[in-house]
Amino acid sequence: MTNGRRAARIAAGVPWWLVLLVGLGAIALGTALADASYRVIFGAVARGFGVTIGVALASYAASLALGLLLGLARSSRLRPLREASTFYIELVRGLPMLVILYYIAFVGAPALAEVLNGLLAPLIRAGAVKAFQARDFSFATRAGLALTLGYAAFIAEIFRAGIESVDKGQIEAAHALGLSHSQTMLRVVLPQAVKNVLPALANEFVAIIKDSALVSVLGVQDITQIGKVYAASTFKFFETYNVVAFFYLCMTVSLSMLVRALERRLKRENAR
Amino acid sequence: MTNGRRAARIAAGVPWWLVLLVGLGAIALGTALADASYRVIFGAVARGFGVTIGVALASYAASLALGLLLGLARSSRLRPLREASTFYIELVRGLPMLVILYYIAFVGAPALAEVLNGLLAPLIRAGAVKAFQARDFSFATRAGLALTLGYAAFIAEIFRAGIESVDKGQIEAAHALGLSHSQTMLRVVLPQAVKNVLPALANEFVAIIKDSALVSVLGVQDITQIGKVYAASTFKFFETYNVVAFFYLCMTVSLSMLVRALERRLKRENAR
Amino acid sequence: MNAFIRVVDAVKTFGDPERGGVRALDGVSLEVAKGEVVLVIGPSGSGKSTLLRAVNRLERLDSGGIWIGDDEVTARRADLRRIREDAGMVFQSFNLFSHMSVLDNVTLAPRLVRKASAAAAREAGRAILERVGLGDKLEAYPRQLSGGQQQRAAIARALAMSPKALLFDEPTSALDPEMIKEVLDVMTALADDGMTMMVVSHEMGFARAAADRVVFMDRGRIVEQGTPEELFASPREERTKEFLGHIL
């Protein structure tokens, strides 16, 4: 009896939409794997999975770091720092990611090579290291760099919002105890800010996974590019896009679920 | 004296980053228009401006309407409604916009034509109307439809957050006065929710302008597509992308400024 | 006693009773006569708000019943609109509709629920706002008012539905000392006019001036009740003495 009731209670808590989504996914997977041509496409596209995840993870990690610095600068007390980071953020947030990708690929990378050569000039002259060439940066690297620079602007804004969301009373209390401004930031404000924006940061990861599809325009062999290449060699446009969509959904929906769970947990914790 | 001081105060309030950005933009525009080949590119890309704005505006308006309905359904008391809208939102938010575009263009539009033909079958047989063909929906229409369906999911989440952000006390007070649930929603909750999320909604407009660049994959002659075709035929890759970036920045930065001003005003109003 | 509000053996539990749920109301019975002013006091979490909310059916009971006049509030198919016209509610945090002027706050329910004409509702609203001393704030927005003014506007809003009883949940505890008086004055005037009132509050001045009866609750039960003089001067129960020791 009690067991039955408990089971019923648990069942009532499971969201139908998720059951439906997972069910449809399973059916799609089943039919697909029964079909020989789908099986081939699956195996092929799966090879791009690692690249997509790798590009997304690396750019995400780098943009977290850069975004944190930019966010701190944006809420700094020093005006030049504040204005410079605002300039960067507004500029980058105003451009389509596609345009950023093209820029980094063709202007950014050669420029970076020259800057590095300038910095390492003495070593290069001494023959200790070889001069950099633009081609030393692979397209995957450039794509990652572009995603990093682009997402850093978004993440900076999230950090800034997080910093501003921390109750001013916390800062006053820290100052009243004699903590310096940087101690207050580091020990009191940031830990709370980060906790507040964890769900927003996690959402950016989902977004970066989706936007990593754009790196295919540089020929990086991610899920989308491999899908494109396969569609061209098997002449099966649709089947391929179905598989591509399936892979993205697997990643994004499961991550979104995690974000939701995280949000709920934080809410519960704060409510306690 | 006082005039001087007031001028100084106003000058101190102007953000440097904006001055710098506008300055650079003006210099870029000046040099560009002095250069004959840039002038040509400008003229060419400008032709896509109307398309970009048109597609963005139309999809935005439609996704506001659809998003509001979905958002209301998402916070409805009826479980089937809630689950259905969650299903839609999670599915669509999990897919790259590129994938949505391909689906709508090549599966959605032909299916829509068939559905319409099915509905209008008697009229068609009577010869009163002509049967629909997929090509009756231009690619611009399909691109707009795809952006609409995609952004509606994001906008629904914004509306939901707005509805949840309204103080529960407001709902209780309305109920205590005898207002029905729908009256409470319509007269008390929604007006406040919309006001709270205005900046977020405006940000989505900036985002849709940027994402409208994706419609170029369907050959819609927007800024990006014209730029791409132009670059491919003249090999003035850089110059063209500079111009494309310039156009996007003009739109997005000025809109972002408006959003900021709106945010500040709302904050001030709420603080009063 | 000719009971107007009747609460009979009300029980309300929050959360799963098997896993440490809270019994907010643990068998409360109470009668309030027409025109009577009952003050409810008690420590935090004792169930005072839950009692008021149950009377207005903002909260459903697990068991027991509540009647206002001839209407059974707790009936399965109770006419919610009728109940809410029977008893108006004033909240601790005012809960004025922040996107509307004071006058719109006051006229909204008459227009939507009573289907009053806009003109009639405005006329009536103006009169009521006059009565609570806000005749010059008709077009002001809630955020432009002091706390005391906001609470008086909230009282006016409740009065606009001409309720037979008014329920107040700590109407002054979010106010600065100087504003408390202006709100209590309005409430005292209402009591003098014969309004039936249930008030959760720890304002001793108001208790002495306007309350007919004081009810002391603890852990979801009524521990003791009596006239203000009786209860404050010579409480019978240990728990009451202890509590009064803290707040007096």
Add this chain to the structure above:
Amino acid sequence: MNAFIRVVDAVKTFGDPERGGVRALDGVSLEVAKGEVVLVIGPSGSGKSTLLRAVNRLERLDSGGIWIGDDEVTARRADLRRIREDAGMVFQSFNLFSHMSVLDNVTLAPRLVRKASAAAAREAGRAILERVGLGDKLEAYPRQLSGGQQQRAAIARALAMSPKALLFDEPTSALDPEMIKEVLDVMTALADDGMTMMVVSHEMGFARAAADRVVFMDRGRIVEQGTPEELFASPREERTKEFLGHIL
């Protein structure tokens, strides 16, 4: 009088003075002797908080000066750390660091500002928390404590820097009636131990039990001051009488 805290003609304006800015402090002079407990009362907006915040240099003055012992708080290049070790502050809304345990809250400043060793800070912190009756809550997080417990933890946090004076800004006004007493008890004990204190509060019980002097402020000025008995029983100024009429 051997003044320990000296405020001389303090003036502080918020906003643009040309366009209706607020003069929160309008020439305030006040001396507090070592070991004295001064209670500051006054209507909302009268400048009580601003005065306390100026003493702790959370707010800068437009003109005038403030000294604590031999340190000039208002000196251009004042050693902020020193000032904040001179005077600790307790806020109305506690402001405990919500991501740290109670003990970490108490030991953070000694470790960062005083460079105390973790072990020594923990030992001292434990002793102070014992003293305010929270010896069993060392590892609890603020959200797991009642309001009264949180405020006592905040007092402990201020005490951990062994300040020569303590400033309290409405320490009990965010608390439920039953929790007010436990906080006032801790404050009274501190007063008895000879701590120099400036307290903004309208708690009459505390005023009578612990205050050496009561200062009444209005519109950024000190209107009247005296012992609690003098001021409450026979205020001289009209404004004081009116205000006391509301809160007593």
Add this chain to the structure above:
Amino acid sequence: GGKEPAAGSGPAAAAAIGASGLPDLGGRVIVAVTENAYTPLNFVDPKTGKAMGWEYDAVNEIARRLNAKVDWQLSSWDLMIQSVRDGQFDVGMDGITITDERKKQVDFSDPYMVSQQFMLVRADEKRFSDAAAFAADPKLLVGAQAGTTNFYVAVYEVLDGDEQNKRIKLFETFGATVQALIAGDVDMVLMDAASSKGYVGANPGKLKSVGGPLGTEEFGFIFPPGSDLVGPFNAALASMKADGTLDRLNTKWFFEYQP
């Protein structure tokens, strides 16, 4: 090495030099780029996942003859000419048609293949069967990829030479143009014989190829301007043409290979 004698001066000259007379690049690494999206020139075998095709075989053979190694890289068609021009890669190929416009950006090898475009239409198409009939009916639409051969052939060989002609619908990929054709959005897509064969085979009963060859095009390898590889490549190409290697590659990829 110095300038080779008259690159592309015809089979006779190449035969005179002979295979053994080719330049020796001394094991140098040549960075080559393609996209893998042009069956059968460069593509990924669906079954094995291995990159292969006519161009892979040809360049590997050229490198072998020149004593060089090939480092294969991938890029997208959008970027290929630009990135070769920038020196990112030493040689690029993706069925790139030799045009005067492109010659201003990059250096071309001698042509290694002649390509002809055919009209791919829906299987039930009855309104036209050649380019003239297509051009004559203003209701008929053509799908193409911006900046590619099929676009220019559609503009200049089929339609009126106006690049803005509304009858041309542009898409990102071959796949999308074919999809639009099947869906009825466009009525014709231009495509080389091999690709046409592939798409007809992959969509049984839906597509067919009509009309004669249009717009004969010559494909060349592209190099950064002033590249020292142009000469050696031309020499190797000539030798492969002379000894029948190119013909064997054509047979292997255009007739024997079944996608």
